[in-house]
Each structure stands twice: as C-alpha cells, then as structure tokens.
Amino acid sequence: MKIYAAPLEGVTTYIFRKAYNEIYGSVDKYFAPFLSPAENCPMTPREKKDIAPENNSGINLVPQILTCRSEHFIEAGKELASMGYKEINLNLGCPSGTVCAKGKGSGFLHEKDALQKFLDDIYSYSEAEGMKISIKTRLGYADPEEFYELVEIFNAFPVRELIVHPRIRTDFYKGEPRKEFFTYALEHVKCPLVYNGNIFSCEDYEEFSSYFGVSLDPIMLGRGLVSDPSLAGKLKGETVQTDFAKLRKLHDILYHKYQKIMSPDINVLYKMRELWTYWQVLFEDKDREIKRLLKAKKYAEYEAIASRILTE
Numbered sequence: 001m002k003i004y005a006a007p008l009e010g011v012t013t014y015i016f017r018k019a020y021n022e023i024y025g026s027v028d029k030y031f032a033p034f035l036s037p038a039e040n041c042p043m044t045p046r047e048k049k050d051i052a053p054e055n056n057s058g059i060n061l062v063p064q065i066l067t068c069r070s071e072h073f074i075e076a077g078k079e080l081a082s083m084g085y086k087e088i089n090l091n092l093g094c095p096s097g098t099v100c101a102k103g104k105g106s107g108f109l110h111e112k113d114a115l116q117k118f119l120d121d122i123y124s125y126s127e128a129e130g131m132k133i134s135i136k137t138r139l140g141y142a143d144p145e146e147f148y149e150l151v152e153i154f155n156a157f158p159v160r161e162l163i164v165h166p167r168i169r170t171d172f173y174k175g176e177p178r179k180e181f182f183t184y185a186l187e188h189v190k191c192p193l194v195y196n197g198n199i200f201s202c203e204d205y206e207e208f209s210s211y212f213g214v215s216l217d218p219i220m221l222g223r224g225l226v227s228d229p230s231l232a233g234k235l236k237g238e239t240v241q242t243d244f245a246k247l248r249k250l251h252d253i254l255y256h257k258y259q260k261i262m263s264p265d266i267n268v269l270y271k272m273r274e275l276w277t278y279w280q281v282l283f284e285d286k287d288r289e290i291k292r293l294l295k296a297k298k299y300a301e302y303e304a305i306a307s308r309i310l311t312e
C-alpha cells in the first residue's frame, strides 16, 4: 500500500517532514503545504526554504501550488523544475475565506470555464516541459453535485494523480466525508485516484475500504498521521502499536529545531501547542497535564510537563 502525507500548512513543515521521515519512514510521498505565487514572485524566501532540496533530502516531495492564474503557476513550475522537481500539485481544495475570495483553492471550483482554461494552459506547459501535474480537490464549492462536471473537466487532461477530499468548501474539515461521491470518482475518474479524508485509525481505513468495496491504495493521510505518527506503519502492517519512544524522539527533535529557528520563545511554544492539539488524543488519561502544557509560557515549565506526559 502506498501512503502519502498530506500538506498541513504550519504543521508539516520541512522540519516536521524530515524528522518524521528519519524516525518513522513509512510514507511514500510527502506533499508540501502550498506555495502562493504572485506577480514576478514565484515564491517567497520562506516558501523556498520549505521546499529547498537541501532541507528535504531523502524525501520524496511534491510541492504544491495555490493560484488561479496560469502564468503564475507556470512561473512557479519553472522555478521548481530548476530546483529538480518533476511533479507538482495543484491545490483546488483550500477552504479558507481569504483564499476562496480570490478565486483560488476550492474557490476556483465554481468557476468552471476559467478552471478549464487554466488547466488547458498548465497542462500544455506540463506536456511541453515534461513536468507532471497532480491535482488535490474537493467535490465542489457549494454543492457536491458540482463534482460530476469537475470529473468531466479533469478527465480531459493528463492528470498525474487526482487526490479527492470528498467534502465541499463549506464543510471545511467537519462532518462525515461524502463517501457516495468518492464512489462516483472510483467509477468515472480516468487518471490514478487517491482517497483523502478522516482516516485516523486502521479501523477507519477498513471501514472506508469496505464501503467502497476496494482496498483504497494509495491513500493520503493528514490529521490522522500527525495525531498518531505510527499510523502509516500500522496501516502497512509494520507495527501494531503507537511507538511512544519514537513519538518522544519526534517531539524532542521538533522542539529543539524550532528553538533554533524561531523566536521569541513563546512562538516555539505556540508551534508545539499546535502539535499537541493533534497528539493529545494519544494521552486521554493525561487530560489535566495536557491542559497545563497547552498553557505553558516558559520553556522550563513546558519541558517539565512534556517530559512527564511523554515518559510512560
């Protein structure tokens, strides 16, 4: 089974990906959080750092682009090609208000004519320059039935892979995925198809696979993989339990690396807090400790609590 790590802006940074890959290594492909190219600026120095090959060595990384302007996509694509990338991903899923208001992410899904023209342009570039382009999409903007027309549009292009998160923009990340529309995708999408959404455990994987009547493969894991970094290994049958020694190692590497590149201290603690909002599901019996950890304002206090939680 092939497992892809989803992009989670602010969470799956190059620091996270590298540490994760060294410690767990059960992921076949990592997708970087989106780059947002602008006029004459295919990527900011901060975005470039995140996908710089030297910061991603040993990792099979696919950079992602968020734009509704084909010329911006192509400029960023050329820059990525010069860095050695052979595949890029188009973000058609981001539900954020500011992104959608600019017609990008899932905000591009209800502009069908503009989307088709955009895809015409970027796939011409793809074919001319030998750059593969995959797409990560939702079912639609306001109505899941938009998906039927979107599939027809996608089917007209040589999409490297279509990653489908079966929700619409207004669902954000809440509620049950709209499974019946992924069934439609299985039946009608012509390019390789990847399932993404709400796989938090092996039981979830089994349930989704049994609903669809196929062993989903590849799958893309987002929040489930951050919450339980052993999940990819569990799904591949490499381990049966969450490895807390590895989690401690991951925690320590991230904490020390973020201390090196971030300041002031409170920003490092915010970063760690965000990670703990995912990890806390693994420590349900340590609810009170976690609450205190999420409020820690000084390194010493944080370290003492984190160490107590992570030492079984």
Ligand SMILES: Cc1cc2nc3c(=O)[nH]c(=O)nc-3n(C[C@H](O)[C@H](O)[C@H](O)COP(=O)(O)O)c2cc1C
Binding pocket: 006, 007, 008, 009, 010, 011, 032, 033, 034, 064, 091, 093, 094, 136, 165, 173, 196, 197, 198, 199, 220, 221, 222, 223, 224
């Ligand atoms: C904090 C956060 C940041 C995200 N950033 C991105 C992003 O940069 N690009 C993208 O395509 N999806 C992004 N997503 C969506 C995830 O990649 C994924 O599609 C979503 O979480 C559903 O998968 P899951 O249920 O396995 O988490 C983000 C989601 C979250 C929660």
